Amino acid sequence: MEELQLFRLIGTTDIKRILCSQVYEKYVVYWEDIERVFPGVKYVQVNGAAVNMMRDQNQNRDVPYRIQHYPGVELDVVLSTTGGCDRAGSSVTTASLSPTDGPTGVSTSAPFSTSTTESIVVDISSDTPLLDPQGGGKMVSRTTLSSKQVVLPAQKESLESEIEQRLISFSPEVQAQVLLSNSYNSMVQAIKKGQVEQSNRLMGCLLKLKDALDKNSELTAWNYGLTTENNILVTQMVEMQRALDAKQDEMKQLQIQALSQLALLQKQVQAVLTQTYELHEYPIPRLFVVLPQDSTGWNRLNSHSPKFRLYFLCECGEHTKSKNSKSKIPHHIHLAKHEGYDIARPTEFFDQYGSYVLTILRMLKFGISVAGVIVPAVSHLVRTDFLDQTCVTIQLLERTIMPGMNQVIEYLEKTSVDESQTIDGIMNNEALEGADLRKLDTFLKNKDGNKVLGNLYRTVxxxxxxxxxxxxxxxENYQSKAAESFRDAMKAFEGSFDESVGRVEVKVRSPFQAEQFYMALEKARSVYELKIEIFWDATYNDFNRLQDTVLKTNVGVFELQCYKFKIPTSDILNWSKRYDPIIDIMRHPSIQSFAYPNTRTDFFKRSNLLSRNDNFSNLRYLEIDLIGLDAVVPNLKCLVSKASQLKRLILQTCWSQIPTVYSAIVEHQTCPVTFKYINELLMRILPPSEESQQSEASLQDLAHLFRVYGRHIEAINLRGVELDNSVMDAFAEGIQNGSRLRELPMESVDRTLGAKCIKNLAKIVAQSEVRELIIDLKDEEERVVVMETIPWRHIRELNIELKQSTQERGAMKALVHSMERVSERVELEYFRLYCSTTSGGMSLAEEELLRTFVSSTSLKHLILDTTMTLKQILSVIKSIDVTRLQHVTLRTGDFHSTRVQSILDSLRHATELVTICLIDAIITEEQVEQMKAKGILLSNEYD
Structure with a gap:
């Protein structure tokens, strides 16, 4: 629909309609259309106010000129004429054309006065055309007028009107230029003086000026158009640059976000890897301080055998602070709430841990803050306001801890310990390896039994x-209410929760019971180890639900046992992927230890292990039951090849499977491989050298395995193995260039070994570094030869089983003769002597040999599972250094309480005792309570 704008000449009622134009979705009226309808229009007004020309963003008039559209409003048009009538004959008042007055003092608002009566004389001596005085402003030739013609007033008025009409026909811009020009002022003066010739000449100049100004206006409009177009282009370029800059800023922000997310992801992955490593490597506390045992007698360090006590430290710091807690408990390292542990074999202890202990003592002495861990002044290590009244030893240390630290530092510096360890190394978890920490317990006189060392709790x-x-x-950090709620939930299941190490063991007998347990487990924060036993025919969905739960928790050590092996019919659709959820648990980054000791026979067959691109580099510990499994070799090889960070691999198998299985994984073996049958060790093989891997790619039988990899065997149980000459020859050949054998249980139950086999066996023992030796040979000659070759510098555990009493003397003689070759005290810690005879007992000679043997050792465990009289028992105990004994087992028969009391009295100086077992003895409740008060478990049943 067309839009019209209403106009009327001011002072009239005649309405004119002008068609509007649409520009950028707006309606406007072009000024030239208004001039076409109203010649001489000066401006347009509405309600007495002038309507402005439309302008652009730079406040320049839009070209072509235009005004905005006023729908339904009548705009008044004002003309530039000062007098006369409009087209309808109405009289109008003309607006001023010049802002200045003329030279005669007459206002230029009325340059051509109609009341003047002066005559105008026209000079006709020139050829310049003149205005015809009678012709209404027409040009006439100069020849038609006299040289001095006098212009009548009426003619003068007509001339003035003609000039004014021409001026009105000019555009407003031209009008302004004309009114300001000297020519126009001169022409006005000439007309007033009657100088027609001068006026006509000036009129010609005025017309030329008008043409020039029109051309200039066109050039200006064209230039303005170019400028406007250029401004539009510049504006567009600026906008495009702004958009480009905004896009670049957005890309930078996206890059920053991507880098931040990558950094966060790397941090999370590193956290998972760190947790994976540390959960496996740090099973006991690692920060501890060593001080003199007697806090009031520092001079005892000068004695030949100084005594020390070890105290564990609480590793609190920023990680133990709770955001919303109002507790005032300080979060800096301090001594644990424990009386500490006496150190056995201090010399050996400091050989192993001297540099580490010295570094920690120096760190505690001077104080330090590393990685969010604050070590305060020494005086703040003991927090008596947080200690129980039972921690008397710690309370006594409060005033004497600094002298004690200085004494130990001085003692260690004199022993020239290795000072290569640094504080950064300790705080970065590199000071002690897991093996060193696990060995630490062997130096402590531990009365805690199975409790965690130092009453500390493991957190991640x-x-x-x-x-x-x-x-x-x-x-403070793990919300005791949440832990208490989980402990209460565990009571409903057949399970246990060891909060100190975060270990849960549970038995679930139905999917419903499992769901209840999963809901409770998902809310627990401090569960790091999970052993779950399933007692129903689990389906794919059951395993999938287990996977979802485990991956929502902080569990890093996972063990699964299934006791039903029937495949449900409902699982037919998931036939080929039934155990994929178990594989998913195994490969998840948070799982560092995975054990499946009674693996289902179709585990590999009903999973997509071979076709998946899984990576098991998160695993540090893996245990799989291979007995009866289908497709063992290719799947196991695939699994081991992708578990590049394994530190321990346990495979349950049988002797006949070992060569085949080992040949499949040897090229990917990076850690010790332990072969077990049920719970009994068969063999442990350390990673072979590159030469061994290249020399043999496959194995055919056990003898071949011994020959090729014998030097890499760390433990082997020769019970049940066909110890014929070929096998033993191969084993002896395999270790001739060095042996790493540490554990060696061996026996010959059904037949006597040949002389060559015994010779090879003795050679194996002599060339090895056996720490645990179990001798259960049938013939006396066999035992004597092997016992004489025992490597006492390494041996820590010795187990001898005798079948006939007549052989005891020869065996004991061999032991004593073997020990006589050792110049220093034997560090044997575990000794078990078993004899099946039930009559006659031990002879005096055998008793003497036994006493001679045990008196040369440093036993912690003594087990004499053979018939002995009370006198013989007391004689043996008297010959032992009982201060180191922790566990004692004696076969006493039906000793009554008086004899039992005699044995207990003989052990009164055994301050480190934890258990006493007097097999088949008659023990009173009073004696049980008496020992319990000393922290000792007394029983008459041999476990």
Whole structure:
């Protein structure tokens, strides 16, 4: 629909309609259309106010000129004429054309006065055309007029009107230029003086000026158009640059976000890897301080055998602080709430841990803050306000801890310990390896039984580091209410929750019961180890639900046992992927230890292990039951090849499978491989050298395995093995260039070994570094030859089983003769002597040999499972250094309480005793309570 704008000449009622034009979705009226309808229009007004020309963003008039559309409004048109009538004959008042007055003092608002009566004389001596005085403003030739013609007033008025009409026909811009020009002012003066010739000449100049100004206006409009177009282009370019800059900023922000997310992801992955490593490597606390045993007698360090006590430290710090907690408990390292542990064999202890202990003592002495861990001044290590009244030893240390630290530092510096360890190394978890930590317990005179060392709790920080903290900081950070709620939930199941190490063991007998347990487990924060036993025919969905739960928790050590092997009919659709959820648990980055000891026979067959591109580099510990499994070799090879970070691999198998299985995995073996049958060790093989791998790619039988990889065998159980000459020859040949054998259980139950086999066996024992030796040979000659070759410098556990009493003397003679070759005290810690005879007992000669043997050792465990009289028992105990004994087992028969009391009295100086077992003895409740008060478990049943 067309839009019209209403106009009327001011002072009239005649309405004119002008068609509007649409520009950028707006309606406007072009000024030239208004001039076409109203010649001489000066401006347009509405309600007495002038309507402005439309302008662009730079406040320049839009070209072509235009005004905005006023729908339904009548705009008044004002002309530039000062007098006369409009087209309808109405009289109008003309607006001023010049802002200045003329030279005669007459206002230029009325340049051509109609009241003047002066005559105008026209000079006709020139050829310049003149205005015809009678012709209404027409040009006439100069020849038609006299040289001095006098212009009448009426003619003068007509001339003035003609000039004014021409001026009105000019555009407003031209009008302004004309009115300001000197020519126009001169022409006005000439007309007033009657100088027609001068006026006509000036009129010609005025017309030329008008043409020039019109051309200039066109050029200006064209230039303005170019300028406007250029401005539009510049504006567009600026906008495009702004958009480009905005896009670049957005890309930078996206890059920053991507880098931040990558950094966060790397941090999370590193946290998972760190947790994976530390959960496996740090099974006990790692920060501890060593001080003199007697806090009031520092001079005892000068004695030949100084005594020390070890105290564990709480590894609190930023990670134990709770955001919303109002507790005032300080979060800096301090001594744990424990009386500490006496150190056995201090010399050997400091050989192993001297540099580490010295570094920690120096760190504690001077104080330090590393990686969010604050070590305060020494005086703050003992927090008596948080200690129980039972921790008397710790309270006594408060005033004497600094002298004690200085004494130990001085003692260690004199022993020239290795000072290569640094504080950064300790705080970065590189000071002690897991094997060193696990060995630490062997030096401690531990009365805690199965309790955690130092009453500390294992936690995992947000960045994956394992820390051991006291109960106060444990509860501060892990919400005791949540832990208590989980403990209550565990009561409904056949399970246990060891909160100190975060280990859960549970038996679930139905999917419903499993769901209840999963719901409780998902809310627990401090569960790091999970052993779950399933007692129904689990389906794919059951395993999938188990996977979802485990991956929502902090579990890093996972063990699964299934006791039903029937495949449900409902699982037919998931036939080929039934165990994929178990594989998914195994490969998840948070799982560092995976054990499936009674693996289902179709485990590999009903999973897509071979076709999947899984990576098991998260695993540090893996245990799989291979007995009866289908397609063992290719799947196991695939699994081991993708578990490049394994530190321990346990495979349940039988002797006949070992060569085949080992040949499949040897090229990918990077850790010790332990072969077991049920719970009995068969063989442990250390990673072979590159030469061994290249020399043999496959194995055919056990003898071949011994010959090729014998030097890499760390433990072997020769019970049940066909110890014929070929096998033993191969074993002896395999270790001739060096042996790493540490454990060696061996026996010959059904037949006597040949002389060559015994010789090879003795050679194997002599060339090895056996720490655990079990001798269960049938013939006396066999035992004597092997016992004489025992490597006492390494041996720590010795187990001898005798079948006939007549052979005891020869065996004991061999032991004593073997020990006589050792110049220093034997560090044997575990000794078990078993004899099946039930009559006659031990002879005096055998008793003497036994006493001679045990008196040369440093036993912690003594087991005499043979018939002995009370006198013989007391004689043997008297010959032992009982201060180191922790466990004693004696076969006493039906000894009554008086004889039992005699044995207990003989052990009164055994301050480290934990258990006493007097097999088949008659023990009173009073005696049980008496031992219990000393922290000793007394029983008459041999476990």
């Amino acid at each position: 920080t947000s960045d994956g580091h394992v820390k051991w903290v006291c109960i106060d900081h444990y509860r």
